[in-house]
Amino acid sequence: MIRLFSGDGPRSTILALILIVIGLALAFAPFLFPGVRALETAARICIFVVLAASYDLLLGYTGIVSFAHTMFFGLGAYGVALASTHMGRGFTALGVGTLAGLAAAVALALVIGLFSLRVRAIFFAMITLAVASAVTVLASQLSAVTGGEDGLVYQIPRALGPAMRLDREIAGVTITGKILNYYVVFAISLVLFLLMLRIVNSPFGRVLQAIRENDFRAEAIGYRVVRYRVTATCLSAGFAALAGSLWAIWLRYVGPGTTLSFEIMLDILLMVVIGGMGTIWGAALGATLMVLxxxxxxxxxxxxxxxxxxxxxxxxxxxxxxxxxxxxxxxxLSVYFFPTGIVGRLRARAAR
Amino acid sequence: MTAMLLETEDLTVRFGGHVAVDAVSCGFRAGELTAIVGPNGAGKTTYFNLISGQIAASAGRVRLAGRDITLLNVSERCRLGLGRAFQLTNLFPGLSVLENLRLVVQARRGRGFSLLRLAGSDREVTREAEELLARLRLEALAEQPVSELSHGNQRKLEVALLIALDPLVYMFDEPTAGMSLDEAPVVLDLIAGLKARTDRTILLVEHKMDVIRSLADRIIVLHNGALAADGPPEAVMASAVVQEAYMGRELEDV
Structure with a gap:
């Protein structure tokens, strides 16, 4: 199915098996691993797979280093949190918050990209670092709006909360709102992941790789390199914001520590590097291992x-x-033994 | 008399106090292959860089099909029909041979911005890239990453990328440099084949006199950045200025 969908299979039997195990484990997590902690971990894996993959779109495919990925993640999360706080609990609030967060992230990425990617890619890294720090400070200082360091606690629709229970059991597990919530997270994460896999394997994705490999020549064969870089930045920011919205829906809490912090930025970077830069599969693997x-x-x-x-x-x-x-x-150890990431190593093994 | 496809007018670039290209005014007609010769450091590659836009001119203009392109950037010039192959191989090393060619065909057809199609699904683009591979006798290497190709094959692909671009102005910068004797003819045949396209013009920087003799309709000589001679091959090769500036020295070296 994956082959049909993107034409970019795992290209290694071991890797394919690992990915199938991860996919099945996540799909049936509430039944395979009962307990609150396991479900928290599974949801975290789903969301961080999307977040790491969206970062890889920028770092691994386009060759742009950004330090503002948690900012976009945070914009999506705060969008949902603010909408749910001000509009009251409900699916409308979730929808409005998600869209507002998405729009804000894409718009901010567009401005940063147009402003800095015209010059040099390294300039972009510095600008993102500055803007991300500023946004983190703003989020913790504007307590009236964002709840400051304490963050925001809000309510989500009853159907997705732990208090809601269905009168039936499936495979011995009572179906609660939390489980439904997990499946919302899982399904949307899966769709976003497959969408990114498709994008990196499109003609557009090939141009991004060409720019990463040799931007000078990409320009000389007539590609508008800046436009492609800015578009990749906006896409990456958009996917990160959507992951942030899911995170907010799942946690029912948003604060600087859970969305904007530099530790999370480092986690994302490690996930992508450990899994293997320049492969969306690697981001999935890296995120899973890291969260576990x-x-x-x-x-x-x-x-x-x-x-x-x-x-x-x-x-x-x-x-x-x-x-x-x-x-x-x-x-x-993983960087030492797998300099091309786990996926790079497994594919090289399969190719031999 | 056909109109000039490409013209440079007093084209000049200075690096600090050094004038690398000095007020070169020259026109290139459609259907013509012009060889650009001159000793090392004469400004041939710099002249190319000025025409294709890699460096900005200090003074003077560049016109393509009558349009002033002096202020346009590299990718804009390319989309108007100015194509360039590079002296130092300049490919997409991590991608396959076929993918390198497909990227060029796709760029020319303006199909880079589709996000949801599959990269291999555009049959026309793939077919065109495969045809070119066949002409280069590189079919067997289609799926190889470019970084694993031999130097000669990388040079071939460098030329192929320009041919895939199908520009109005072809600019070749020492296309056979470092190629073995049996590889060079494939590339030279390709370039010779381009001469059949009478609505295009070809610029060729080359050191090998036999190549120039067999391909060139006209030779221009650059010396210390300035245009030193311009005319049909026999006349230019015989002229005193070339004997002194270029040929003589080369012969002595041999």
């Missing part, structure tokens, strides 16, 4: 620390509090 590590590395380490209790230094090193250290080690 963030959610479960501590548990895993607690187990390991327990098992090695007898060995003094080792058990200390494996203390769950040191999980960030180990995440860092994992990152360094």
């Amino acid at each position: 590590a963030q959610s479960y590395l501590q548990n895993l380490m607690a187990l390991a620390a327990g098992a090695t209790e007898a060995l003094p230094i080792l058990s200390r090193l494996l203390d769950p509090d040191r999980w960030l250290l180990w995440l860092g080690v994992l990152f360094i």
